[in-house]
Amino acid sequence: MAITSPDSAISGGFGTSNRDLIARRLAARHRSERMFRAVGLGAILLGISLVGILFGSILSKGIPAFTQATFHLDVAFDPEVLRIPERPQKAADQSVAEFNQELLSWQRRLRTANWNRLIQEAIAAKIPAAADNARDAIGLVASNERVKLWEMVEDNPAIMGTTQPVSLIASANVDVWLKGNIDRTLEQRYQQLSALQQQWSDALYEEGVISMDFSTVLFTNVDSRSSPATAGLLGAIVGSVMMMAIVMVVAVPIGVMAAIYLEEFAPKNRLTDFIEVNINNLAAVPSIVFGLLGAAVFINFLGLPLSAPLVGGLVLSLMTLPTVIIASRASLRAVPPSIRQAALGVGASPTQAMFHHTLPLAVPGMLTGAIIGVAQALGETAPLLLIGMNAFVASVPSTPLDQSSALPVQIYLWQGNELRNFFEARTSAAIIVLLAVMISLNALAIVLRHRFERRW
Amino acid sequence: MSATALAEAPHETRYETIRIADPSPRETKISAQDVHVYYGAKEALHHVSIDIPAKSVTAFIGPSGCGKSTFLRCFNRMNDTIDGCRVVGRLDMDGEDLNDHRQDVVLLRARVGMVFQKPNPFPKSIYDNIAYGPRIHGVARSKSDLDAIVEHSLTRAGLWQEVKDRLQEPGTGLSGGQQQRLCIARAIAVSPEVILMDEPCSALDPIATARVEELIRELRENYTIIIVTHSMSQAQRVSDRTAYFHLGYLVEEGPTESIFNDPQEKRTKDYITGVFG
Numbered sequence: 001m002a003i004t005s006p007d008s009a010i011s012g013g014f015g016t017s018n019r020d021l022i023a024r025r026l027a028a029r030h031r032s033e034r035m036f037r038a039v040g041l042g043a044i045l046l047g048i049s050l051v052g053i054l055f056g057s058i059l060s061k062g063i064p065a066f067t068q069a070t071f072h073l074d075v076a077f078d079p080e081v082l083r084i085p086e087r088p089q090k091a092a093d094q095s096v097a098e099f100n101q102e103l104l105s106w107q108r109r110l111r112t113a114n115w116n117r118l119i120q121e122a123i124a125a126k127i128p129a130a131a132d133n134a135r136d137a138i139g140l141v142a143s144n145e146r147v148k149l150w151e152m153v154e155d156n157p158a159i160m161g162t163t164q165p166v167s168l169i170a171s172a173n174v175d176v177w178l179k180g181n182i183d184r185t186l187e188q189r190y191q192q193l194s195a196l197q198q199q200w201s202d203a204l205y206e207e208g209v210i211s212m213d214f215s216t217v218l219f220t221n222v223d224s225r226s227s228p229a230t231a232g233l234l235g236a237i238v239g240s241v242m243m244m245a246i247v248m249v250v251a252v253p254i255g256v257m258a259a260i261y262l263e264e265f266a267p268k269n270r271l272t273d274f275i276e277v278n279i280n281n282l283a284a285v286p287s288i289v290f291g292l293l294g295a296a297v298f299i300n301f302l303g304l305p306l307s308a309p310l311v312g313g314l315v316l317s318l319m320t321l322p323t324v325i326i327a328s329r330a331s332l333r334a335v336p337p338s339i340r341q342a343a344l345g346v347g348a349s350p351t352q353a354m355f356h357h358t359l360p361l362a363v364p365g366m367l368t369g370a371i372i373g374v375a376q377a378l379g380e381t382a383p384l385l386l387i388g389m390n391a392f393v394a395s396v397p398s399t400p401l402d403q404s405s406a407l408p409v410q411i412y413l414w415q416g417n418e419l420r421n422f423f424e425a426r427t428s429a430a431i432i433v434l435l436a437v438m439i440s441l442n443a444l445a446i447v448l449r450h451r452f453e454r455r456w
Numbered sequence: 457m458s459a460t461a462l463a464e465a466p467h468e469t470r471y472e473t474i475r476i477a478d479p480s481p482r483e484t485k486i487s488a489q490d491v492h493v494y495y496g497a498k499e500a501l502h503h504v505s506i507d508i509p510a511k512s513v514t515a516f517i518g519p520s521g522c523g524k525s526t527f528l529r530c531f532n533r534m535n536d537t538i539d540g541c542r543v544v545g546r547l548d549m550d551g552e553d554l555n556d557h558r559q560d561v562v563l564l565r566a567r568v569g570m571v572f573q574k575p576n577p578f579p580k581s582i583y584d585n586i587a588y589g590p591r592i593h594g595v596a597r598s599k600s601d602l603d604a605i606v607e608h609s610l611t612r613a614g615l616w617q618e619v620k621d622r623l624q625e626p627g628t629g630l631s632g633g634q635q636q637r638l639c640i641a642r643a644i645a646v647s648p649e650v651i652l653m654d655e656p657c658s659a660l661d662p663i664a665t666a667r668v669e670e671l672i673r674e675l676r677e678n679y680t681i682i683i684v685t686h687s688m689s690q691a692q693r694v695s696d697r698t699a700y701f702h703l704g705y706l707v708e709e710g711p712t713e714s715i716f717n718d719p720q721e722k723r724t725k726d727y728i729t730g731v732f733g
Contacts, residue, residue, distance in 0.1 A: 341537070
């Protein structure tokens with residue numbers, strides 16, 4: 001080595017030359033130190049800016065979708081137009097079956113009445129030209145919104161012949177036009193709204209007949225193809241909540257029990273080593289494989305229904321199990337062995353030492369692991385596609401055996417919807433809802449962790 | 457004989473323990489007969505035989521890794537909790553073999569308490585630390601019984617005056633020395649016959665050490681105490697009998713005074729005079 005070589009000793013004394021040698025290399029050493037720090041800082045900045053871009057684009061796209069073009073019209077429930085008979089009353093000599101039949105036929109009559117005409121007239125009250133252009137006028141309002149009118153009559157037949165203020169969601173095309181999500185300079189043949197509709201929409205918006213209201217339908221409606229403006233997330237949210245509940249009920253207790261047994265009671269031998277390796281491997285298995293397993297076992301073998309939250313929940317439980325086991329074992333292992341020894345030392349049985357001392361100390365860690373696992377399951381899409389949860393389901397599941405959608409799958413479906421300029425924002429809004437649920441789950445994990453830790 | 461020479465000695469060689477009888481013999485509490493301890497295939501302790509006298513303090517001394525802590529853990533079967541550890545031989549306490557597989561370790565550990573090297577109070581209140589043992593063994597019939605046990609145990613451990621006004625505060629909030637006395641009180645609370653102490657003062661400062669040593673001398677009146685220590689002066693101060701371990705062999709045992717003043721074995725002498733260890 002140069003430092004101890006006789007040359008350096010000859011050329012001007014050991015101390016000085018060593019100092020020079022070190023000083024000469026010092027600049028390079030400092031430079032590499034600075035470079036390393038700069039690279040690390042750069043990596044963090046890059047990460048933060050990428051996350052910022054992601055959130056920025058999702059928020060900027062998604063937030064406008066939380067408001068939606070809504071008509072505020074005075075609808076005259078004109079008996080001449082609707083021609084609906086009186087709501088049947090149960091006569092004294094009538095059997096229940098007969099009455100119900102009569103009621104059903106009345107409801108059917110209600111449904112087929114000319115509600116479009118009412119909407120057209122209500123719009124014509126603001127824009128007289130609409131009286132002669134039924135197609136254009138009706139096309140302004142989301143097609144499902146007629147339902148609102150007949151439900152009003154069904155609930156309260158007395159409103160026949162009166163004029164009522166009603167809020168109706170505008171069609172998706174009007175929303176897109178007013179929000180500027182379509183290029184207004186495009187030639188008319190590429191436009192989704194007719195020239196008249198464009199003109200009317202702008203006029204009505206200016207008058208305040210159409211306003212941008214908070215989109216409650218996003219949370220109260222299910223998915224819809226025929227009437228995209230009223231498509232909502234309710235079915236997907238309920239489906240996801242059911243699946244999360246199933247994951248919590250199935251994966252968390254099984255995972256914690258498995259972790260306790262493996263960590264505290266199982267003998268250390270080849271078999272338990274093998275099990276441990278496989279649990280770690282399972283955590284790395286691509287989630288779509290769990291979907292295949294679920295399709296084979298739960299649907300083909302056990303005959304459970306397709307698209308059901310129960311099956312989805314069980315598949316996600318399988319996927320979450322390794323995460324829960326690994327996190328629980330790690331937090332059990334983090335409990336100082338001296339506590340266990342102390343308990344055994346005063347004569348506690350191994351089970352008592354476990355449940356009285358080790359487990360309570362490990363609970364915060366286990367809880368964090370479990371909630372992170374559940375949050376992961378909430379965002380998982382791939383396995384759900386394989387068990388049929390990507391079907392178009394326009395209903396809210398009332399039991400875990402009903403057909404249902406799920407939040408991430410709904411995002412996937414909306415992302416592929418052909419009405420791009422409307423659903424792009426809708427998709428981002430759905431992503432915001434999903435992220436909000438996840439962030440609140442993680443916040444819950446932190447709160448619970450603090451609460452449990454403070455007890456000691 | 458040097459340490460290396462002993463390590464290289466053929467395995468079959470049996471080193472006979474040098475025993476010096478007590479001038480005033482006491483009743484034997486525990487009698488270990490030809491105890492061997494194995495960690496996997498490695499024999500950590502070779503044919504140790506010793507009689508532990510009742511109501512007195514026996515100190516195990518020796519250099520690190522000599523097997524004294526391993527031997528201590530045989531008395532309450534804590535070696536069972538170590539993977540791959542196997543104990544062979546007889547350990548008679550009042551005519552009962554502790555090492556018999558039919559021996560219930562839960563009952564045994566109620567009879568043979570233990571204090572560890574590092575103070576390890578439960579992360580619970582001072583009261584619950586003491587009450588835990590009596591509770592799981594079901595020895596307290598009522599809340600007032602339990603209160604009495606807690607007060608008695610803390611008093612015996614010399615801690616009552618310091619903590620009586622804050623029994624509900626966490627035991628982990630006490631100072632190191634107080635924590636160790638709390639652990640001793642916790643061991644006393646289940647009224648054991650024997651108390652094992654594994655280097656109980658190694659994590660304490662000299663003042664706290666003095667308090668604990670004083671406590672050990674007091675407890676000798678009622679309990680059989682076995683203490684493992686690295687401190688020769690501590691062994692001299694607290695113990696009645698001393699056993700010197702070296703590389704898994706029990707080299708010499710006898711009254712503390714004679715071990716320290718007149719060691720028979722060269723290895724013992726080298727160790728206590730500080731030539732090695």
